[in-house]
Amino acid sequence: MDTLRPQFWTLPLTALTRAEWEALCDGCGQCCLHKLEDDDTGEILPTNVACKLLDTGTAQCKDYRNRKAYVPDCLRLTMRNVADQHWLPRTCAYRLRAEGDPLPSWHYLISGSRETVREAGISVIGRVICETEAGPLEHHLVDWPDAGDQQAFGDWEA
Template identity: 65%
Template sequence: MPGADRPFWTRPLASLGREEWEALCDGCGKCCLHKVEDADSGRIWPTNVACKLLDLKTARCSDYKHRRQYVPDCLRLTPALAASLEWLPETCAYRLRADDQPLPEWHYLVCGDRDAVHRAGASVVGKAISEVLAGPLEQHIDWGDEEPLEVERVDEE
């Protein structure tokens, strides 16, 4: 089979087995942050609010195997979804490989160090709050370079 001697993370996603697919995850935890969708525009806004199962010290799911039992809407990422979900972070290994891009130098498969993602500042460690403590998601939207919409309050008389 052509390319079989290449590291699996450089091969097309369709050629990966389940274990190889799972091993692509860089452990950043960004996909476990809640998103808010603008009802009018459909735009997805990221927040810094993490799923209750995300361990904020390691950026790993505390019960990955049973996560859908506790979080029924937890997404099962597939190669097709990796290529189509616009909200996946630009640094996501699944997204990069779906776009036929190389993994970043800090990815553990490249450098051999699972903590490199955190030292590179590419994970949610030290940047997220658990949904258990956060309160309303709207208070945690990451507006990026855009200013939040200002809402003028009108007191009813």
């Protein structure tokens, strides 16, 4: 079993072990939401519609290991492809580290608590609907906040 090195999250992504790479995820669930692309501008438009495998109460994949069998177009983030995934939220730990930025204070590796991602308003828990219940994605466009935008969620819920 891999052990996690102290402050491994400060290392370049290429220096991480597989276990460290997996532990870098803050568990927000935003990467498991459907997105639309504006045909005219190419802009990625986020929705509050979750993949059928995302547990909307925990923001965790219900079958992470076998997800590609159920969702063939599920993208596996790797050290090689993460820098090309511009649709990842600006708060994503993988994106932050790929761009050389530090993790935010609410990330569990910094705060010591898995709850701080939710307290900061970054987690999708309680704010999304499953794709099997949603209907047309166009009816579910949202403006997901970044860490400093905690008030943007306000009273908004799925």
